[in-house]
Amino acid sequence: MNTTSATLAPVFTFLEHTLTTAQTTFNKLPGSAVIQRYVKSSHQNDPGRTLLELILVIFAIRTLLQSRTRADRNGKNFIQFSEKEIDELVDEWIPEPLGNALTANEQSDLASAPIISGPNGPKPKLAATGKNALNLASYNFTGLAGNEHIKQRAIDTLRKYGLGSCGPPGFYGTLDVHMDLENDIADFLGTEAAILYSQGFSTISSVIPAFCKRGDIIVADRAVNFAIQKGIQISRSTIRWFDHNDLNSLEEVLIGIEKERKKRRGPMTRRFIVTEGIFQKDGAMVDLPKLIELKYKYKYRLILDESYSFGSVGRTGRGLTELYNVPASKVDMLLGSCAIGLASAGGFCAGSRTVVDHQRINGPSFVFSASMPALLAVSASEGINILRNTPSIFETLQDNVRAARAILDRVDCITIPSHPASPIIHIYVRQPQSHQYLQYPAPISASSSSSSAKHHHSHHVSAKDAVRDAEYEVEERLLQEVVEETLSHGVIVTRAKRLKGQEIVEPRPSIRLTLTSGLTKKETEKAVNVLKTVLVKVLSKRR
Amino acid sequence: MALSKSNKSSSIFNKKRSSNATGALPASAASYLSALSEADASARKRNVSPTSTPALSLSSSITSSSEDTILHEPEYLRDPLLASNKDGLLLPARPPTSEQVFNTVHTEFGHCADERYRTTSQHKLGTPLAPHVEQDPPYYILLSTYISYLILIVLGHVRDFIGKRLNPKRYKHLMPGGGYAPLNSDFDSFYTRRLKTRMDECFSQPVTGVAGRTILLLDRYSPDYNHTQILTGTRTRALNISSYNYLGFAQARGPCADAVEESIKRYGISSLGARLDAGTTDLHVVSEALVAKFVGMEDALISSMGFATNSTYIPALVGKGCLVISDEFNHASIRFGVRISGAHVRMFRHNDMRALEALLKEVISQGQPKTHRPWKKILVIVEGLYSMEGTLVNLPAIMELKKKYKFYLYVDEAHSIGALGPHGRGVADYFGVNPREIDLLMGTFTKSFGAAGGYIAGSKALIDVLRVHGHSGAYAEAMAPPVLTQVVSSMASIMGLQVAAGDTTTTGNGNGIVEEQVYHHPGPAPINSIPSWVHLPPALASGQEGSSRLRRLAFNARYLHNGLIKLGFITYGHPSSPIVPLLLFNPGKMNMFHRLMKERKTPIVVVVVAYPATPLVTSRVRFCVSAAHTKEDVDCVLKACVEVGDVLDLRHGIPVRERWSLEEVVERAVELGTME
Numbered sequence A: 001m002n003t004t005s006a007t008l009a010p011v012f013t014f015l016e017h018t019l020t021t022a023q024t025t026f027n028k029l030p031g032s033a034v035i036q037r038y039v040k041s042s043h044q045n046d047p048g049r050t051l052l053e054l055i056l057v058i059f060a061i062r063t064l065l066q067s068r069t070r071a072d073r074n075g076k077n078f079i080q081f082s083e084k085e086i087d088e089l090v091d092e093w094i095p096e097p098l099g100n101a102l103t104a105n106e107q108s109d110l111a112s113a114p115i116i117s118g119p120n121g122p123k124p125k126l127a128a129t130g131k132n133a134l135n136l137a138s139y140n141f142t143g144l145a146g147n148e149h150i151k152q153r154a155i156d157t158l159r160k161y162g163l164g165s166c167g168p169p170g171f172y173g174t175l176d177v178h179m180d181l182e183n184d185i186a187d188f189l190g191t192e193a194a195i196l197y198s199q200g201f202s203t204i205s206s207v208i209p210a211f212c213k214r215g216d217i218i219v220a221d222r223a224v225n226f227a228i229q230k231g232i233q234i235s236r237s238t239i240r241w242f243d244h245n246d247l248n249s250l251e252e253v254l255i256g257i258e259k260e261r262k263k264r265r266g267p268m269t270r271r272f273i274v275t276e277g278i279f280q281k282d283g284a285m286v287d288l289p290k291l292i293e294l295k296y297k298y299k300y301r302l303i304l305d306e307s308y309s310f311g312s313v314g315r316t317g318r319g320l321t322e323l324y325n326v327p328a329s330k331v332d333m334l335l336g337s338c339a340i341g342l343a344s345a346g347g348f349c350a351g352s353r354t355v356v357d358h359q360r361i362n363g364p365s366f367v368f369s370a371s372m373p374a375l376l377a378v379s380a381s382e383g384i385n386i387l388r389n390t391p392s393i394f395e396t397l398q399d400n401v402r403a404a405r406a407i408l409d410r411v412d413c414i415t416i417p418s419h420p421a422s423p424i425i426h427i428y429v430r431q432p433q434s435h436q437y438l439q440y441p442a443p444i445s446a447s448s449s450s451s452s453a454k455h456h457h458s459h460h461v462s463a464k465d466a467v468r469d470a471e472y473e474v475e476e477r478l479l480q481e482v483v484e485e486t487l488s489h490g491v492i493v494t495r496a497k498r499l500k501g502q503e504i505v506e507p508r509p510s511i512r513l514t515l516t517s518g519l520t521k522k523e524t525e526k527a528v529n530v531l532k533t534v535l536v537k538v539l540s541k542r543r
Numbered sequence B: 001m002a003l004s005k006s007n008k009s010s011s012i013f014n015k016k017r018s019s020n021a022t023g024a025l026p027a028s029a030a031s032y033l034s035a036l037s038e039a040d041a042s043a044r045k046r047n048v049s050p051t052s053t054p055a056l057s058l059s060s061s062i063t064s065s066s067e068d069t070i071l072h073e074p075e076y077l078r079d080p081l082l083a084s085n086k087d088g089l090l091l092p093a094r095p096p097t098s099e100q101v102f103n104t105v106h107t108e109f110g111h112c113a114d115e116r117y118r119t120t121s122q123h124k125l126g127t128p129l130a131p132h133v134e135q136d137p138p139y140y141i142l143l144s145t146y147i148s149y150l151i152l153i154v155l156g157h158v159r160d161f162i163g164k165r166l167n168p169k170r171y172k173h174l175m176p177g178g179g180y181a182p183l184n185s186d187f188d189s190f191y192t193r194r195l196k197t198r199m200d201e202c203f204s205q206p207v208t209g210v211a212g213r214t215i216l217l218l219d220r221y222s223p224d225y226n227h228t229q230i231l232t233g234t235r236t237r238a239l240n241i242s243s244y245n246y247l248g249f250a251q252a253r254g255p256c257a258d259a260v261e262e263s264i265k266r267y268g269i270s271s272l273g274a275r276l277d278a279g280t281t282d283l284h285v286v287s288e289a290l291v292a293k294f295v296g297m298e299d300a301l302i303s304s305m306g307f308a309t310n311s312t313y314i315p316a317l318v319g320k321g322c323l324v325i326s327d328e329f330n331h332a333s334i335r336f337g338v339r340i341s342g343a344h345v346r347m348f349r350h351n352d353m354r355a356l357e358a359l360l361k362e363v364i365s366q367g368q369p370k371t372h373r374p375w376k377k378i379l380v381i382v383e384g385l386y387s388m389e390g391t392l393v394n395l396p397a398i399m400e401l402k403k404k405y406k407f408y409l410y411v412d413e414a415h416s417i418g419a420l421g422p423h424g425r426g427v428a429d430y431f432g433v434n435p436r437e438i439d440l441l442m443g444t445f446t447k448s449f450g451a452a453g454g455y456i457a458g459s460k461a462l463i464d465v466l467r468v469h470g471h472s473g474a475y476a477e478a479m480a481p482p483v484l485t486q487v488v489s490s491m492a493s494i495m496g497l498q499v500a501a502g503d504t505t506t507t508g509n510g511n512g513i514v515e516e517q518v519y520h521h522p523g524p525a526p527i528n529s530i531p532s533w534v535h536l537p538p539a540l541a542s543g544q545e546g547s548s549r550l551r552r553l554a555f556n557a558r559y560l561h562n563g564l565i566k567l568g569f570i571t572y573g574h575p576s577s578p579i580v581p582l583l584l585f586n587p588g589k590m591n592m593f594h595r596l597m598k599e600r601k602t603p604i605v606v607v608v609v610a611y612p613a614t615p616l617v618t619s620r621v622r623f624c625v626s627a628a629h630t631k632e633d634v635d636c637v638l639k640a641c642v643e644v645g646d647v648l649d650l651r652h653g654i655p656v657r658e659r660w661s662l663e664e665v666v667e668r669a670v671e672l673g674t675m676e
């Protein structure tokens, strides 16, 4: 076959493409006019010099590019070996094991994770004992778990759609029930549109890279949840942190960035504020009106993760926007989880039509993953219906929250970082006055490293971190003891599970309570009292 | 190029549509089946002469109107539209004989009783995997493809240039405004706006009902060149050769669906939280044990999303100082996981074992860049069956390399699990490789099992590490019980269950003797490996149905693949692969192929893929055959390909004199479906 023309054609395509790009980007670059003028005038003076300079520029670009590509055969770093030497090196090489064995503590924690026999809910049966327990560990804020109406709708759906959708949304995986749920969510929140992802946890780590690219700026709370951390990391954007739930600190960071930009006269880039409604790590709540004010003032887009506030706060569970009475359309990307908020599965991102449609092509876990089973989508839609029509659910939930806080706030061996209205309540061990650590100490790499991909702090722990780690280890064991003892008294609570060594900031160990309207106030009080007794008993031992 | 908007298709079927009256449906499998056999019997009695309206005479086995399964004969016969079986999708082409009792709904899972249309999916042991040869199309096809793209790109830029000046409002969202940079710049979105939009008619088609042998499309049209799509409210039933429903377990009726219904009653919808946070139920434990047995590993871990299985467990395996060697065509989820792991990545040419070996030599001898320290570990990640190419990984060759170069091996079996191997256990089964020699087997349930989510399997110690250090265990929602039940019931029916007095070991515990069945890979599963409330009827419990599905899939895959080759089309991939890509090349042909297939008397829906999912020139249509397809369905696809292929000038494969006619291909199907 005549390959020359065949290979030439893409070259043309490519040339055409690059030229247009080069020209547009060049014209967009600030100061491009200056360069143009410079080249023109220098060319007038001495055409030979232009050529020389051009060669120099090309050379510079080449070296720049080369240092970026990986060690290559012709790279400077390449060592030439003979076949024999290579074989020897191959023979000598001993890899580390694929997984580092679990520590004894990790093993015992894993073994003690409760197994539920039968349905999970407010009072599930434990497989280990065969007894029922009060559940303050599972996400069932609104008590939708086990709802007979939802179950019946799910069965009807099963009989019409089967279970799996057997395809990604792009290829015959978009069912009418998915579109219905998307409309229901958008309608419920009051946004233009919404997009459904098939797992709650993977939603935000896909939404962030769909919008934030290299060179864009993300300003994020230091204590954002793990999924956000991963989304930020994969986006390769420039990241600036602000102090946990401190909007003054946020404003300082925003001012700083603005100053820097003015100084450098940099081009306009996309800028995002990323934070959570109710924080997964400690139950704190963000001041949404203030946040929105800042976002408009400094012209940022807001990505708000409401995974733990959607379906848990507000008069009908619409989340922070309802609680603060702010139109949801003011949040550019509002994320929530149907798994956590609606006791179903999946996650969503609500926003303008442009924002949503953009994700349908650019959200990795939307594009490259099968859509959610129909019956789960229908269950979520039914959940929304129920929330809409039953505000009493949230009255019960708030009653329970108040009841729990009334008991816990009086226990003096603990501190609670969570917002008083948050149905997620985190419990820290109160630290002796002498060495109190900040809740979220400044991370080691707090600076603007865009290569946040490589934060393995454990490699260079400072002495202070070592002290903190040891302290945390002690607290963790104490809390684990509390969890296990509480369980033996028929109440399920859980230590907030963390990925040690993988988080940007090592979070302080805590017990996480998740309240539910599925329990009465009496039952909630009973359960929290059990916990209180155990807390007092175990923590007093420490002193 | 076909760029105009799609027109409303209106088949007669769509106009008449019953409401959502599901009341008449028998709920349980038992009553469903008895209704079926009754219908069968009365149809046979009626015995209409086959020459008149053959479809009608076979009517009674199981048929379904658009969304509701219609079992009520009188209504059924009163419905002239159904009885005419106009699109040929509702009723089987061959009447069931008196011995044949089909217990599936024909539109979900086709009736095909002919035992000749079966084959086994297995690699001939000891022979090397034949290298994949890519056929080149004639030179003018390539040239016109390049020119097409060139025209598209130039035209796109011209339109942008003029549009921005004449109609700046339409470009507002792409331009900086009000102090905000655009969410998407005009340059970044060029491909989407100017190329993909032209083909949007082929993508994101909304559907309803079961993604089985047939699928119901929600008809739509675009009044403004694909910027908006409007649903017309009508529906079209089409033959579905696009869903990843390899074993046909996407079913709303049948024992698996019955088990799922039971589990909804017992467990509800959700398990309410992450696995380590009280989100683990006994069903998770049982399912993981069964999955481990199925794939032949010591332990397995289930995650609620296939994508997340890769993206959240790979970072727990490798990190800084480690190297990942990845096939260039690996799935986005693998790249995602590798990128957030912080490990160094190198890629090798797709399935090229020599390139892999050369790379291994280089990286081990050179060590880490700059420091030249040895790598902590090297993880090679490959897929079992590549979803765009239909190629199989050369597992035997990789196992050889693994011995010498001591890397760890991670095989993503998203498409191969269930779909390959004499026992459906994936590529290892297909090649006769001992799965325990592979470090990690990952796969998804979205494909062969008609469920959702994924698993990762390996040694117990390693899986425990993933339970604790993987991101999902602490944070992601656990898999929903109904989904787990679909996995368990479909998996158990592929494996079959051991008969009561099987191979047992006797263990004494406190209060007596407990007999426990032993599992031998890849044999049937011990009875107690599924929950006691999952009742599989004998056909499934014996593994007979599972094995029949496996062999039907293997036959259909080979028949379609070899048939297309004999008809002169250019295809990619391995003949055993249920993914059969047919090359189209020109971007304009994608739209046309898609539309011509959909607008046939028997509508067929296909998936077309183009750049950036494939290299620029090799745009293709990707068929996914299923065990649910009958031989006649494959005939129908082949016939459609010939007719459409002649219109679009697609037959550039084997030389004309070696080609077979369509009649010959259909005639010699058994030969084609069973040949290597």
Ligand SMILES: Cc1ncc(COP(=O)(O)O)c(C=O)c1O
Binding pocket: A368, A369, A370, A371, B305, B306, B307, B308, B310, B331, B333, B383, B387, B412, B414, B415, B444, B445, B446, B452, B453, B454
């Ligand atoms: C190789 C591979 N891995 C993983 C996935 C993701 O699986 P799921 O759709 O279940 O999220 C896919 C699906 O397309 C795939 O092809």
